[in-house]
Amino acid sequence: MGTTPSVVALIPARVGSKRVPGKNIRPLGGHPLIAYTIAPALQSGVFDAVMVSTDSEEIAAIARHYGAEVPFMRPAEFAGDTSPDIEWVEYTLRTLGGLGRPFDCFSLLRPTSPFRTADTIRRAWSVFLEDRRVDSLRAVEKCTQHPAKMWVVRHNRLLPIMPFGPEQQPWHSSQYQSLPPVYVQNASLEIAWSRVAIEDRTIAGETIVPFITDDMEGFDINNRFDWMVAEHLLQTGEARLPDVPQPAWK
Numbered sequence: 001m002g003t004t005p006s007v008v009a010l011i012p013a014r015v016g017s018k019r020v021p022g023k024n025i026r027p028l029g030g031h032p033l034i035a036y037t038i039a040p041a042l043q044s045g046v047f048d049a050v051m052v053s054t055d056s057e058e059i060a061a062i063a064r065h066y067g068a069e070v071p072f073m074r075p076a077e078f079a080g081d082t083s084p085d086i087e088w089v090e091y092t093l094r095t096l097g098g099l100g101r102p103f104d105c106f107s108l109l110r111p112t113s114p115f116r117t118a119d120t121i122r123r124a125w126s127v128f129l130e131d132r133r134v135d136s137l138r139a140v141e142k143c144t145q146h147p148a149k150m151w152v153v154r155h156n157r158l159l160p161i162m163p164f165g166p167e168q169q170p171w172h173s174s175q176y177q178s179l180p181p182v183y184v185q186n187a188s189l190e191i192a193w194s195r196v197a198i199e200d201r202t203i204a205g206e207t208i209v210p211f212i213t214d215d216m217e218g219f220d221i222n223n224r225f226d227w228m229v230a231e232h233l234l235q236t237g238e239a240r241l242p243d244v245p246q247p248a249w250k
Contacts, residue, residue, distance in 0.1 A: 033114060033221070041068075106197065124139065
């Protein structure tokens with residue numbers, strides 16, 4: 001397989017979360033949320049560097065406390081509510097290259113997946129390395145709301161999103177177990193070759209290998225309800241946060 005490519009972990013943590021204000025550094029289980037992404041990234045042994053991309057000096061200080069690098073701040077024009085990932089990813093990779101720190105690959109590890117572990121990352125990296133022909137890897141899980149049972153409304157009429165199926169038994173009238181497996185992406189992790197972002201201006205490319213997450217690995221905190229669910233999972237012991245060796249940020 002040749003030499004192992006270099007890879008940098010990129011943890012996005014802009015300051016402007018609207019649905020859960022301050023989400024990336026809001027305390028969960030004794031530490032700011034972002035700590036549970038930095039810790040397993042460092043402990044995985046996969047990355048040549050673990051970096052946080054942020055537009056906030058406070059988040060930068062917290063990230064450094066937990067062992068991540070923040071070599072430079074993210075420009076405001078790449079930190080808006082609608083800024084696509086490719087903008088800050090390409091900027092980060094090009095800037096690192098200009099500083100003499102190019103990387104063959106990058107991995108996006110979003111702070112909103114606190115139950116991702118070091119083992120999750122190692123397994124995903126192993127899957128990515130199995131086939132050098134792919135552009136990227138993306139974490140997915142089986143969908144609970146199957147698109148075969150989803151509809152669009154056209155001229156006050158329901159039309160199934162997935163109209164093709166057995167003539168005798170439409171998919172929308174079938175049991176979940178009989179439907180074709182469909183997967184939905186989650187925010188646990190992505191891995192891609194840097195050339196995909198720099199040359200093609202995309203974080204995924206065209207050839208994507210799946211990484212199917214287990215149990216809570218792909219759990220994503222997007223809103224207040226998700227946050228309450230995360231707290232409940234911790235209280236009941238149904239989920240466990242990664243160990244964080246540093247003292248709690250104060």
